[in-house]
Amino acid sequence: MGACFPEQFPKLKTVRSFSELDTLYPEGGANLLFEGKTIPLIFLTHPALFYANAARRKGFEWELNLLSTLVQG
Numbered sequence: 001m002g003a004c005f006p007e008q009f010p011k012l013k014t015v016r017s018f019s020e021l022d023t024l025y026p027e028g029g030a031n032l033l034f035e036g037k038t039i040p041l042i043f044l045t046h047p048a049l050f051y052a053n054a055a056r057r058k059g060f061e062w063e064l065n066l067l068s069t070l071v072q073g
């Protein structure tokens with residue numbers, strides 16, 4: 001997103017870790033202004049890598065609960 005919308009997310013292209021991402025966006029997302037509309041973005045961990053990276057995330061218990069709900073059906 002940082003490369004696609006550098007004027008809206010100038011710091012995002014420099015993020016190299018989940019810790020940096022979570023510090024930069026502590027609420028877990030940001031708003032994107034696109035063609036006159038505000039679109040909410042939520043930064044999720046890719047499901048294939050979630051359990052390997054979950055410990056590195058800060059305050060994203062809701063993401064774990066969401067994935068657990070989806071897996072249980």
